[in-house]
């Protein structure tokens with residue numbers, strides 16, 4: 388294993404360019420994180436840096452099969468506060484639905500991938516190295532039964548790893564009362580994973596929960612060699628980084644481009660903030676490089692690195708503030724023509740982009756991978772009766788969303804906070820649909836959107852085990868519409884429901900519009916729900932539901948009519 392790892396150093400992994408690593412040792416040259424070159428902030432250059440600094444897994448090239456992780460099924464002894472009675476035997480569970488055991492699959496994979504060259508793949512015109520990853524989860528005693536189970540959480544982690552371009556070769560988990568402060572898992576489990584690393588030639592170990600910088604360091608030391616340890620947060624940040632690059636080319640207008648830049652910078656900021664306390668890894672790296680002789684040198688370097696990073700974080704934050712202010716002004720201008728804005732929110736992979744594409748003929752990337760959408764896209768939807776609304780697609784939510792990424796979501800979230808309606812898209816065919824709904828509601832409850840009306844949409848009904856049962860359930864409930872964004876089923880009902888809900892958020896006005904204000908009349912027809920128009924001597928009397936902001940603009944005419 389060591390031999391193959393060290394031979395990697397001759398071919399830089401395209402996924403990572405460590406900003407501090409001039410000498411690409413294998414550890415400074417692996418996928419996952421540390422991907423941005425840190426230089427003074429320039430949004431355009433930053434976007435470019437993101438694009439060129441990473442090997443992007445093409446969204447079009449989805450040939451890599453998402454492999455369900457080999458989840459250990461054996462009971463694990465309890466470990467409290469780092470006591471050392473973990474399980475030592477590594478066992479890859481049999482979860483192969485086709486009768487193939489995971490270990491056979493793993494063996495097969497190893498044979499297939501014996502040659503390193505096989506693992507360099509050209510995707511999207513770039514060479515990407517598929518690292519072998521091993522997943523580790525912890526089931527906390529006292530986790531509520533209805534929350535995401537460890538199996539499901541690890542399956543999701545495997546999907547995330549696949550999206551990031553890694554090859555999952557196995558996984559394990561441990562039941563704990565509380566995590567070990569030094570190594571997160573118990574020492575028995577650490578040894579077990581170490582055996583798995585050797586047996587499966589693992590290059591990256593990914594933990595399903597966020598690890599502290601100290602835990603990361605201790606685990607890397609414990610696993611030894613060139614094994615990289617990372618966590619769910621790092622993985623998600625890395626995917627966001629990749630996605631930021633992929634989507635840039637697809638931008639079509641200044642509005643979406645501005646949003647993209649904010650998102651891109653937010654991701655950069657999240658990355659830097661994640662890196663800052665973890666920079667000490669480079670210290671170890673420098674120390675090792677110098678054979679442990681010049682400890683001071685590494686120490687000095689890390690201080691310099693930290694200072695540079697802190698300055699960059701400060702500059703980036705300032706720039707972001709200023710871009711945000713401009714965005715707010717833009718939104719204010721946009722709402723002066725108050726076409727209702729409807730935002731699609733929901734768990735990642737629920738089908739939001741597919742729905743947007745279906746309704747607007749847009750060409751937003753929709754695919755069976757997590758976080759396909761990073762940047763919010765807005766398109767106009769024209770309904771049969773001539774009415775229209777703006778539909779905004781947003782980044783998907785996920786359980787265990789890293790706190791620092793909530794800030795990175797802000798560009799999207801600021802947009803949805805001014806919507807007339809939030810449409811919560813649910814993949815009703817997913818076995819954990821309930822839990823996903825809860826995870827989305829949790830994120831929404833942290834945002835200032837409680838006053839915005841909501842509509843729930845159960846999507847992918849075509850894929851559900853028992854579509855009839857779902858349709859009956861929907862009939863009993865008033866607040867849910869059942870659709871298939873893929874086949875188009877239920878989309879008319881969806882548009883009607885959107886209109887009804889949008890109407891609920893409007894106010895009733897009766898206004899006398901002077902004949903010389905013809906354009907106002909057509910705007911009322913465009914954005915409001917007109918019940919009646921009457922031609923009077925000095926203008927047109929309109930009775931309609933209109934958006935609140937627009938009602939304010941009509942105030943003088945309302946007074947005119949009353950007097």
Ligand SMILES: Nc1nc2c(ncn2[C@@H]2O[C@H](COP(=O)(O)OP(=O)(O)OP(=O)(O)O)[C@@H](O)[C@H]2O)c(=O)[nH]1
Nearest residue numbers: 736737738739740741753754758759760783872873
């Ligand atoms: N069978 C079926 N598949 C669907 C339906 N809607 C979407 N999908 C599929 O689900 C996958 C995810 O769809 P997306 O539209 O990318 O999902 P998303 O919610 O935008 O995902 P993120 O951008 O990752 O948050 C794609 O493979 C779609 O083809 C549906 O109604 N039925």
Ligand SMILES: [Mg+2]
Nearest residue numbers: 739740759760
């Ligand atoms: Mg999407």
